[in-house]
Amino acid sequence: MNHPQPAEPETPAGELEGLLGLATTAAPAWAACTPRERATALATVADALERNADHLVTLADRETGLGHARLSGEVKRTTGQLRSYGEYAVSGAPFGVTIDHADPDATPPRPELRRHLVPLGPVEVFAGGNFPFAFSVAGTDTASALAAGCPVLLKAHPGHPQTSATTATLVREALADAGAPLGTFGMFTGREAGVTVLRDERVRAAAFTGSVRGGRALFDIASSRPRPIPFHGELGSVNPVVVTAGALAERRSEIASGFVASFTLGTGQFCTKPGVLLMPRDPETVQYLAAQVRTAHALPMLSPQIAEGYRRRLDEVAAAQQTRTLVDGTLTTDADGRPQASPSLFVVPSVEHFLKEADDLLEECFGPAAVIVPYDTEDEAAQVLEALEGSLTLTFHTAPDDRPAGLVALAQRKAGRVLFNGWPTGVAVTAAQQHGGPYPSATSAHTSVGPYAIDRFLRPVAYQDAPADLLPPALRDDNPLRFLRTVDGKPETAAP
Structure with a gap:
């Protein structure tokens, strides 16, 4: 039996527009969910993948030939990422809350400033081909974007279409069961569709795993938009x-x-x-x-x-x-x-x-x-x-x-x-990990593995002399989200 690579089907324009519209509508609602609510949703996705692991591994082995042992381990890595990124967001650490109280005696007098990081909005994720779970539909880019509070528009990789479609269904259903807004996750296929979504002004960031040639072409598109967006590409590397x-x-x-x-x-x-x-x-x-x-x-x-x-x-x-x-x-x-x-x-x-x-x-x-x-x-x-x-x-x-x-x-x-005195193959999913490097190994300074991957999908906002009742929860004095914060230059650890 022959295994020719089929032409990658293109998601119809109308369906693509529907996904973009839903993601745009979902963005403020998903961002407004507490990190605990988002972590619960990610854990629900992880549970669904684990319940269906045998079926997913069988599909992926049929499409990639990577073997049951390797793929079973990869499913565990994927579910671990989903849970760990969610829990890291619950701590508040990714959101960098910093409060400096006013000092009228400073020269010049200093206003009150309260700073935190907020979700960018809908993110396009280009799935990788060599890891059909850990860098694909529910992989590290999807998990970190969702943990940040950003809806995901996932461009599936053509190398494992059945695995992708089955995983995407599980992700959508699990998010819905957890109460996530409709449009928090959507998947589409096709090279031209991927470019169309990347050019769409409603998309606010993109993440990619693949070749230097393909990643650089997409990076150039993201950078040349009327409103350029961050493009976080993990590309090629020699690894001496x-x-x-x-x-x-x-x-x-x-x-x-x-x-x-x-x-x-x-x-x-x-x-x-x-x-x-x-x-x-x-x-x-x-x-x-x-x-x-x-x-x-x-x-x-x-x-x-x-x-x-x-x-x-x-x-x-x-x-x-x-x-x-x-x-x-x-x-x-x-x-x-x-x-x-x-x-x-x-x-x-x-x-x-x-x-x-x-x-x-x-x-x-x-x-x-x-x-x-x-x-x-x-x-x-x-x-x-x-x-x-x-x-x-x-x-x-x-x-x-x-x-x-x-x-x-x-x-x-x-x-x-x-x-x-070790070997580079194998990337531990920990907070101290750095999976990225100077160009052309990556197009940004961020890691794509580990909880700091969340940083890619956030941007800072500072509030100056804001009335207390207008402050976001993360910046309020009573710290209702129990975030780790820095107040007047000193770390503040909230009670559980």
Whole structure:
């Protein structure tokens, strides 16, 4: 049986207009709900997904081939995000309430100022393809926008249409059961529909997970509107790994096997896949890495389009001058006609040769491929990192007596997350997480994972000398929402 990617159906214009109208009407009502009411609604969505997890996983596996174990874990991550983002909003922390009382004795006299963050309004979310739950219909962008108080217009990804439609139905029904306004969530399909919604003046922000090319095109549209809007894109990344001489001497086999496991995980279709390995010159380790790669099995790719894009990038990397192919991976189809790939591994002779080909070799290759770059001095490793554009992650493997402080300082300028003695694949959903980085890994400075993702969909408003009865609840002296606040420069913790 063949699995061609169907033409992405376009939601009819009339239906699209209806979704936009409902979201616009829902926006003030959803924003007026208390964070506790919104958190309860998000928890109701999480409950619905958990009750239907087996069916959802079966659908997603049929459409993506990612396997029941991986997809079951992803459903749990998705429901965890929904609950944790909601509870974080209940604390009041995302809304940044700050109160400075008047000081008539200051020079000049200071008025009373009360500041908080409020929802932007309807948000368009472009679902990702490589995570059919955690970055899709009910994923991190949807959860954080809803927790902020913004209705969501979800542009479904064509790679898992049945999974998306089923999840969207569960989300709508759960929100309705929880008392959310009609229009708080809506889903549509189609590339042109996605652009139409992005251009619509009723949409106040957008979030995207995908390629640099697609994300940049949408970013330009959002920025060129008569009223530009924030566009939070999580795009492509090379995610280099730097191994020091001490680390290589201490645990060569562990690092080699860990790197291979990381860049082949999920058939290399993770945005945090490490694509470049900077290591001290050591031909023996290079051959050991190649032997490890040769033992890896072919695994499914998400779609024929992704497989074709991967094939093009492999050809570009292999054609780079002085690049040597250590392992020439295969691109085939399985018995059902689904594309699958075994990993490829390349090496360049030196940093000098790598830098000559940097434009090709420092571009993301979305699939199970990586490039080894041997270096002789720390200064050479720094030259490679300097040539790197923004990256989601940058990983160091070090030893106790081998601390590359200069490279670590450089990494902070180049990446959103700097790791030590681990691997970048796998993004923990915690408040301290940063999933984003300098362009082109992302189009904004915010994280798209963790409760701080809520920040993307809020804007600040200050009230000056406002009558008490006209203040929003979050800014009132009695603090009825029990928010964490800052008052006259000091933290205020409300009683439960």
